[in-house]
Amino acid sequence: SAKSVNRKDADFPIDANATKQTINLYHNLKKLLNKGIMFGHQDDLAYGVGWKYVPGKSDVKEVTGDYPAVYGFELGRLELDHPVNIDSVPFDKMRGFIKTAYQRGGVITLSWHLNNPLTGKTAWDPAPGTVASILPGGEKNDLYKSWLDKVADFIVSLKGEHDEQIPVILRLFHELNGNWFWWGKDHCTPEEFKELWHFTISYLRDTRHIHQLLYAYNTDRFSSKEDYLLKYPGNEWVDVLGFDIYQRKKGPEGNEEFIHSADTMLTMLDQIAFAGNKIPALTEFGYGQVPDSTWWTQVLLKALDHHKISYALAWRNAGFKPSGEAEYYLPYKGQVSQKDFIKFYKQPNILFQKDLSYKSIYE
Numbered sequence: 001s002a003k004s005v006n007r008k009d010a011d012f013p014i015d016a017n018a019t020k021q022t023i024n025l026y027h028n029l030k031k032l033l034n035k036g037i038m039f040g041h042q043d044d045l046a047y048g049v050g051w052k053y054v055p056g057k058s059d060v061k062e063v064t065g066d067y068p069a070v071y072g073f074e075l076g077r078l079e080l081d082h083p084v085n086i087d088s089v090p091f092d093k094m095r096g097f098i099k100t101a102y103q104r105g106g107v108i109t110l111s112w113h114l115n116n117p118l119t120g121k122t123a124w125d126p127a128p129g130t131v132a133s134i135l136p137g138g139e140k141n142d143l144y145k146s147w148l149d150k151v152a153d154f155i156v157s158l159k160g161e162h163d164e165q166i167p168v169i170l171r172l173f174h175e176l177n178g179n180w181f182w183w184g185k186d187h188c189t190p191e192e193f194k195e196l197w198h199f200t201i202s203y204l205r206d207t208r209h210i211h212q213l214l215y216a217y218n219t220d221r222f223s224s225k226e227d228y229l230l231k232y233p234g235n236e237w238v239d240v241l242g243f244d245i246y247q248r249k250k251g252p253e254g255n256e257e258f259i260h261s262a263d264t265m266l267t268m269l270d271q272i273a274f275a276g277n278k279i280p281a282l283t284e285f286g287y288g289q290v291p292d293s294t295w296w297t298q299v300l301l302k303a304l305d306h307h308k309i310s311y312a313l314a315w316r317n318a319g320f321k322p323s324g325e326a327e328y329y330l331p332y333k334g335q336v337s338q339k340d341f342i343k344f345y346k347q348p349n350i351l352f353q354k355d356l357s358y359k360s361i362y363e
């Protein structure tokens with residue numbers, strides 16, 4: 001006899017009214033944990049090293065012949081009604097990239113480096129009291145709600161070929177244990193952070209009735225489970241658990257440090273996610289300019305290999321900035337780690353687009 005399932009106890013997204021495709025995505029992400037780790041890239045379809053907005057182009061595709069499985073995009077400046085985001089990607093182009101990626105069975109995740117609503121400066125302006133100011137009763141709560149409305153409108157505009165809403169993993173207030181963003185470590189209390197999280201999710205889900213989202217909580221590097229969970233909003237409020245990690249130190253010592261740190265944190269993340277029935281992911285990673293020709297198989301793979309995580313998202317191939325400085329985290333054609341990246345690509349447990357399909361992700 002079919003007993004009715006209590007959704008609170010069952011394995012579902014935190015949004016009890018999530019769309020069919022969103023629920024399917026949630027279950028498929030869990031299923032795929034047994035198959036491998038999906039490889040992701042921020043702004044993959046928008047630009048790469050030495051190019052911008054070439055239809056169909058992608059640095060990952062140029063090197064491997066395949067697209068990533070996960071596509072990250074960024075909402076920063078949407079809150080200001082700007083037509084282009086913080087990294088100069090026009091929002092109407094982004095909508096097109098997201099639709100393309102979705103139709104081929106790619107997973108979409110969005111980050112948001114939103115400005116500081118109290119000072120009007122950037123996300124990197126950690127003015128004291130900013131979080132408190134946007135909570136209900138705070139002087140900037142109305143402004144914050146108007147920003148959430150813009151994000152909501154954009155998300156609602158993401159539709160597939162049958163007018164269905166495109167599911168998105170929304171990665172809010174990332175790297176919350178670092179001190180660089182206004183929502184960061186010393187700039188709000190755990191209570192304030194949790195309230196901000198609850199308010200934001202409630203606003204999008206219950207006030208704006210958006211039901212195409214999975215919500216990702218993600219820290220920067222962390223030292224213990226307690227550290228990771230210090231401001232955790234609770235299992236009722238999060239679908240995906242992750243952290244961000246970058247290799248900063250070059251050479252063998254830097255490599256060892258990265259493997260050890262990533263491996264240690266992934267072990268803790270695996271345990272926390274398993275206990276809470278959540279989806280673990282490496283929500284952002286990179287080694288700037290990948291100066292080590294075998295970094296993919298000798299460093300990253302060693303850190304990832306024993307872990308069941310849903311995806312690993314490499315940060316953006318911004319290329320050469322006006323300052324002359326280059327920012328990229330994946331090889332492009334001719335880059336020193338290109339060959340090794342192909343070797344990494346061929347690992348059976350590292351999944352790119354050809355390993356997946358619309359059916360295996362959204363049905």
Ligand code: BMA
Nearest residue numbers: 074076086087113316318327
């Ligand atoms: C940072 C850098 C910046 C970028 C920001 C938001 O890590 O890549 O260049 O503007 O992310 O995407």
